[in-house]
Amino acid sequence: MRSLINFLLRIHFLILFILIEVFSLFLLVNRNNFHKAKFINSTRQFAGNFYTKTTNLKQYLYLNEENQRLVEENNRLLNIIESTYKSDEIFFRSINDTIFNQRYKYTPARIINNSINKKHNFITLNKGSLQGLRPEMAVVSDGNIVGVVKGVSNNYSTVISLLDLDLRISSKVKKNGYFGSLNWNGEDYKSAILNEIPLHADIQIGDTIITSGFSSIFPEGIRIGFISDFEEKSGSFYKIEVQLSTDFKRLDNVNVIGNLLQTEILEIENQTIKND
């Protein structure tokens, strides 16, 4: 017994190292499950406070460009609201109750922390559950895709950026509707790879790629980017390189899109799977 204890004492460094290392790797592998944990939530709140302060400072530098962008967006939106069109009282119209039929709800938010040089990039937003954000909501910037909300605390939330090796987005070619799954290539923050588009699909360089709307997260038609290159992969699919239309390096204001029917969609999908 004594010799055993002596032996353990002698190699305690190695044992402790292995224990801590295994624990770290365990945390790493289960990374995504911990976003909901209480402890992580409170540190998010703490870090969020600091990030807000530094971001306030940084945003001054980009105020000009950001204003320009918002003015353009405003202008575009003003052009499509009803009041700019001529009223057509003469004809009968079916009344569409927009509140009752509303499917997506937009919440504006600001980015307070962002990274592009990791393999799993995260964005922190300055709004959280108190402002109505929930996990699995879509994040867009001026109609361009940004990411998916992963964890929320009271006033802050973390977003999995599109620049994450594990995130797959159901997307389609705008002009003909062929759909596939889009995935970041892990190297360049400006491009991603679109797979599963069949060879008989007619595609050209410059075609627009948008979200398909098949997942319950993203609405249809959120812009992802443009085809910059494509090649035949072994099998019957294209491997398409997409140039992202979002500039992840300069993101500031974003919109968070909540799908009001998400639970209903998931419920019926789960039911169908169960019935099979």
Added chain:
Amino acid sequence: MIKLFPRYLITFIVLVFLQVFILNNIQFSGFINPYIYVLFILILPFETPKWLLLVVAFALGITIDLFSSTLGMHSAATVFMAFARPYVLKVISPRDGYESETLPQLRFYGVNWFLKYSVILILLHHFFLFYIEVFRFSGFFTTFIRVVLSSIFTIVLVLISQYFYRKDTR
């Protein structure tokens, strides 16, 4: 040992802040990200108990992790580096060993020794970190370049930091 504690605590906080709020925002072409916080493990006293080394490394790593939403990644790499430290110190020890009352820092053992010491440990740390981040060996070469470029930057920063100490204090 005990009287060094406050200074190391301050160094810890300063390094974490520097890393999280300044260096994590440096993004040269998505390739280079220096990790200055490993300096803390480098400059711990020679007499630090080995178990304490691991515990401190874990605390440091997990703090960085919590701030950058990379749970487990930095802690794993930093603990690995701390584990390697005693062996590296043994391998590169000067002929008559380390004197007591000194710290593993540039002003005690010179540029040559310190450069050797920090390059080995920083490379180990960065290799572990970047490969664990990608979690796959495809694109081996790209990751390798990231390791080397980021290591160079970290090493430069670590060297600069060594000239910040006043000569008269220890």
